[in-house]
Amino acid sequence: MTVLELAQQVVWGFVATFGFGVLFNVPTRMLVFCGLTGAAGHACRWALVQQDVHMVSATFVGAVVVGLLGYAEAQRFHLPRSIFTVTGIIPLVPGVPAFETLVYLMRDSITEGLAAAVTTGLRSGAIASGLVAARLLSLLVDKAHRGERLRRWQQRGD
Amino acid sequence: MPGLTREELNDLVDIMLDIGQLMLQSGAASFRAERTMALVGLALGAEQLEIYVTPTGMVATAICGAEQRTRTRRTGPSGVNMARIAALNSLSRYELDGATLASVRERVNVIKTQPRELPAWTTIPAVAAACGAFALILGGRAPEFLAAAAGAGLAQALRLWLHHVGMTNPFAATVLAAFGASLMAWGVDSLIAGKHIELAVIASVLLLVPGVPLVTSVIDLTNEDLVSGVTRGVLALVLALSIGIGVMLTLWITGLRILP
Numbered sequence: 001m002t003v004l005e006l007a008q009q010v011v012w013g014f015v016a017t018f019g020f021g022v023l024f025n026v027p028t029r030m031l032v033f034c035g036l037t038g039a040a041g042h043a044c045r046w047a048l049v050q051q052d053v054h055m056v057s058a059t060f061v062g063a064v065v066v067g068l069l070g071y072a073e074a075q076r077f078h079l080p081r082s083i084f085t086v087t088g089i090i091p092l093v094p095g096v097p098a099f100e101t102l103v104y105l106m107r108d109s110i111t112e113g114l115a116a117a118v119t120t121g122l123r124s125g126a127i128a129s130g131l132v133a134a135r136l137l138s139l140l141v142d143k144a145h146r147g148e149r150l151r152r153w154q155q156r157g158d
Numbered sequence: 159m160p161g162l163t164r165e166e167l168n169d170l171v172d173i174m175l176d177i178g179q180l181m182l183q184s185g186a187a188s189f190r191a192e193r194t195m196a197l198v199g200l201a202l203g204a205e206q207l208e209i210y211v212t213p214t215g216m217v218a219t220a221i222c223g224a225e226q227r228t229r230t231r232r233t234g235p236s237g238v239n240m241a242r243i244a245a246l247n248s249l250s251r252y253e254l255d256g257a258t259l260a261s262v263r264e265r266v267n268v269i270k271t272q273p274r275e276l277p278a279w280t281t282i283p284a285v286a287a288a289c290g291a292f293a294l295i296l297g298g299r300a301p302e303f304l305a306a307a308a309g310a311g312l313a314q315a316l317r318l319w320l321h322h323v324g325m326t327n328p329f330a331a332t333v334l335a336a337f338g339a340s341l342m343a344w345g346v347d348s349l350i351a352g353k354h355i356e357l358a359v360i361a362s363v364l365l366l367v368p369g370v371p372l373v374t375s376v377i378d379l380t381n382e383d384l385v386s387g388v389t390r391g392v393l394a395l396v397l398a399l400s401i402g403i404g405v406m407l408t409l410w411i412t413g414l415r416i417l418p
Contacts (some may be wrong), residue, residue, distance in 0.1 A: 012291040019288025023314075023365070024185075024238040028275045042295070054235055080247045082190065083240045093369040097295065099360050102402030103409075128376030 001050040006043060013042030014089045020090045026083055032034030033073050041066035045092060059126040060133075062092050067134020085131060094123035165372050168227050169259050171220050172201045174209070175231040176266050179284040181246055184236035185370050187377045188212065188386035194250045201254040202262060213389045216291050236328075236371050245269045272395050274343025278318055285365040286311035293361035301352030302361065308344030309362025329400045336363045355414060363405060368397040 017038025021031045045062035049055060070084035097119040104113035162170065170356040174195040181191035188211045195218065199207045204220040249265055289310030293302040312337040322330045343362035347355045371394040379387035409415070 006296075007185075009295070012294050015291040016288045017293070019284040019291070020365075021240075022276060022284035023288075024240050024280045024370075025242070026240040028242055054333050078248070078252070079244050080190070082186070083244060086185070086238070086373065087240070088371055090369055091292075091295070093367065093372065095292075095364045095367040095369070096360055098367060098398055099363070099401070099405075102398060103405070106402055106406050124372055124376060127373060128380060131373075131377070132380050 001047065004142045009046045010039045010043045013039035013046075016042075026053060026085055026087060027079070030073075030077065032044055033077075034084055034087040034137070037066055037069045037073065037084050038091050040069055041088055042091035055125045056122045056146060059092055059093050059094075059123050060130045063089060063127045063130020064137075066092070066133050067131045068137065071134060071138040089127055092123075092127055094120045097123065098123065162397055164225050164350050166259060167204070167220050167222055167225050170202050170204055170265070171218050171227045172219070173259065173266060174207075174218050175216065175272070177250075178209075178211055178218070179231055179233045179248055180242060180266070180270060181218075182211065182213060182233055183236045184240070184242040184246075185374065187374050187381070188383045189244075189378070189381045191216075194246055197250040197290070198254065198262060198320045200256060201250075202259055204334075208282065212213050212385050212399070213393070228331060236326075241275050242268075242272065245272065267416060273391050278365050281318070282314045285314045289361050289364050292364050296361060297360065298354050298357040299352070301347055301350045302354050302358040304350065305343045305347035305352060305355075305358035306361035308346045309339035309341075309358070310365050311338035312342045313365060314364065324367055329396060332366050332397055332400035333404045333407075334367055336401040338404075339363050339366070340405045340408035341411070344408060344414060359405065359408070363401050366397070366401050367391060368394040371397070413416075 014035040018031055018035035021034040026034050041062040044065045045058045048061055050060035053061075055154075066085055066088040070081045070088060073079075073084045074081035097116045100116040101113050101120055104116055106112075166349035177198055178191045178195045178326055182188075186194075191211045192209045195209050195211075196207055199209075199218075199220055206220055206221040208217075208219040208221075210217045214234055215232045217228065217230045219226060246269060249262070249269070253265065254262075286307040290303040290307035293306035296302075298306070316335050316338050317331055320326075320334065325331060339362040340359045343358040344355060347358040352358060371390045374393060375387050376382075376403060377387075377391060
């Protein structure tokens with residue numbers, strides 16, 4: 001792992017996230033921040049995988065990074081967190097194993113297909129648990145997050 | 159605040175359902191749609207709310223004094239629109255002081271008809287560059303970048319065109335787009351003698367991978383929205399199958415064999 005390789009990964013992660021940000025109609029002035037979020041998550045995962053960390057664990061760490069960055073940006077710009085996390089998570093989404101699952105299964109290679117399906121599920125789970133972990137960490141920071149009105153609705157009748 | 163009349167309560171539920179529908183069709187998770195609806199409904203004078211949102215339909219009840227109104231709304235997911243989610247979120251959090259039914263109705267209509275942030279054609283170069291970058295991330299070189307970008311650009315143009323001519327079935331559109339993208343990627347990569355055709359083909363269809371339903375599904379499940387989570391998971395699965403069918407057509411026509 002050299003600095004140059006890392007820089008390349010950052011750039012590609014940025015381009016990939018930025019492109020999907022345009023597709024998802026992200027507010028234009030936020031596109032760069034979405035791109036940086038995605039680049040950070042992808043670069044973290046790539047660097048960990050280079051250090052022989054397992055792909056699933058590395059994906060978890062990448063998702064935590066995306067979730068925490070998304071939280072900070074959402075606070076800073078008063079926008080919903082999902083704008084930054086949903087686009088930022090895109091480079092981590094297990095598109096290739098999902099694709100492999102389909103190709104193998106349609107070719108009657110059941111064993112390989114199931115293996116790829118399990119890989120897809122594990123990485124999706126790692127993404128989700130990473131985002132949830134980031135959410136829980138951010139709840140430690142701010143507790144006065146929810147408005148009075150919403151609290152009234154959530155405590156209704158029970 | 160004086161109690162709402164029966165007609166006002168009716169309007170209120172209608173506004174809430176409009177907001178929920180816009181949120182769902184912009185790709186928001188179910189709990190997010192419910193919260194936005196609840197904030198608006200309570201600010202407009204409802205004393206109590208019951209809201210149940212799933213990806214294909216929702217039920218909302220508003221209660222005020224002795225009056226109560228319940229309505230259902232059928233809806234369906236149709237893409238991702240972050241600017242719209244941001245606008246509705248801002249409405250529910252920062253724009254409700256002194257709001258009336260009429261003013262919120264007006265604001266919702268403005269949000270509903272808001273054009274895209276950038277013109278629709280900009281998504282074509284954007285996803286082309288993004289899928290090219292994915293080809294590089296997967297270990298491809300310049301030929302794979304070009305092939306994946308060409309395929310993804312074609313697929314996005316095809317999707318926009320299909321939407322334009324009124325073919326809105328997402329599964330059929332995905333099959334056609336995946337077929338076009340993989341065929342284009344194969345053609346370009348063979349033409350310029352790339353070494354990793356399979357990488358180009360995979361990267362060219364990544365723009366179609368239902369990443370947002372996939373992640374939202376798990377977010378729903380962790381929020382105990384089991385119906386929403388399972389529904390979105392199945393949606394993602396069927397979309398993924400559609401991609402598979404499109405790519406299979408290409409592999410069949412070209413006789414290409416990818417993956418060991």
